[in-house]
Amino acid sequence: MKRTLTTATVLTFAAVVALTGCSTSAADSDAGSDQAALDDSLSAVLESGTLTIGTEGTYRPFSFHTDGSGDLTGYDVDVARAVADQLGVEAEFEETQWDAIFAGLEAGRFDTIANQVSITPEREEAYVFSTPYTYSTGVIVVPEANTDITSFDSLAGKTTAQSLTSNWNTLATESGATVQGVEGWAQSVALVEQGRVDATINDKLTFLDYKKQSGAAGLKVAAETEERSESAFVFAPEGTALAEAVSDALATLTEDGTLAEISDTYFGADVSQ
Structure with a gap:
């Protein structure tokens, strides 16, 4: 996280400068103090x-x-x-x-x-x-009985349902999947549940919310991205x-x-x- 100096940090720095004899101009010191004082x-x-x-x-x-x-x-x-x-x-x-x-x-x-x-x-x-x-990852959602898809590499040659403007579409394509375009999560997960596509990739929070609301019977997470x-x-x-x-x-x-x-x-x- 990018942070600016707090008042305490500025005062500590000023004390160190005084003790070590560093040549910091009065104008620079005043500017730092003014900046800290403005953070109310x-x-x-x-x-x-x-x-x-x-x-x-x-x-x-x-x-x-x-x-x-x-x-x-x-x-x-x-x-x-x-x-x-x-x-x-x-x-x-x-x-x-x-x-x-x-x-x-x-x-x-x-x-x-x-x-x-x-x-x-x-x-x-x-x-x-x-x-x-x-914190969240990207996940591959597949039918519970699916044993073929266990990683993003194993999506090669499979069919996924994705919104064509999403980053998940990019990930599916880069993984070698054939993408069926949909408008969003509701359509993509429906196609997975109906067995019309092999999988869909989406945010883990989206899947957890869907699972909490609907039970998501018959669905599971096959793999997650390393990045969060x-x-x-x-x-x-x-x-x-x-x-x-x-x-x-x-x-x-x-x-x-x-x-x-x-x-x-x-x-x-x-x-x-």
């Missing part, structure tokens, strides 16, 4: 008593409204509420379309985003991230202090089993580590 992200949240979180509200099972009461719920929502509780503040959600969610963060409409934001090098250049609270995606809370560049406090809260929630419990509620497995 944590104190502002604590003083207001509210952590404002940007989320879609239409992204099941991470952020959505229940069919009955209409209340906002989901894995990311519950994790955010638990983090806010650790900070001793209330969680307040600002529902925003994905296309505008980063602009909302930059404009200060909310303190952070909780919406399965993957950590990427490009995003780390522009934002600050907490430690991850979701990591999702975390994301903050504006001046939000390092708040990001570190959220990371500390996530560590506590991991140790006391809260994240594992929330994970099990939505996925039937611990996706938080």
Whole structure:
């Protein structure tokens, strides 16, 4: 995670410079102190008593409204509420379309985003991230009775159902599979269940959610990618202090089993580590 200097770090560095006689200009020192002083992200949240979180509200099972009461719920929502509780503040959600969610963060409409934001090098250049609270792999989903497909290499000569614009289509093609194009997960998993294709590749969280909701009788994971995606809370560049406090809260929630419990509620497995 890309981090800027905290006030404590700046003061420690200044003390070392003074003791070792390094020649640091007064202007440079003042600039560093000013930068640290501007990071009031944590104190502002604590003083207001509210952590404002940007989320879609239409992204099941991470952020959505229940069919009955209409209340906002989901894995990311519950994790955010638990983090806010650790900070001793209330969680307040600002529902925003994905296309505008980063602009909302930059404009200060909310303190952070909780919406399965993957950590990427490009995003780390522009934002600050907490430690991850979701990890996932790509998986091959096949019928329970299938014994031919045990790895991505064994997809060669097989047929998979994939959305043609997805990275999973690229992986299937590179693995030597013949791809049948579909609109999304619902169609692809239906074709696997009907025996019309040999397999489909998708995100593990998608399969776990489907298994939790439907039982996914007759399906299994044949193989997983070695690479894992990591999702975390994301903050504006001046939000390092708040990001570190959220990371500390996530560590506590991991140790006391809260994240594992929330994970099990939505996925039937611990996706938080």
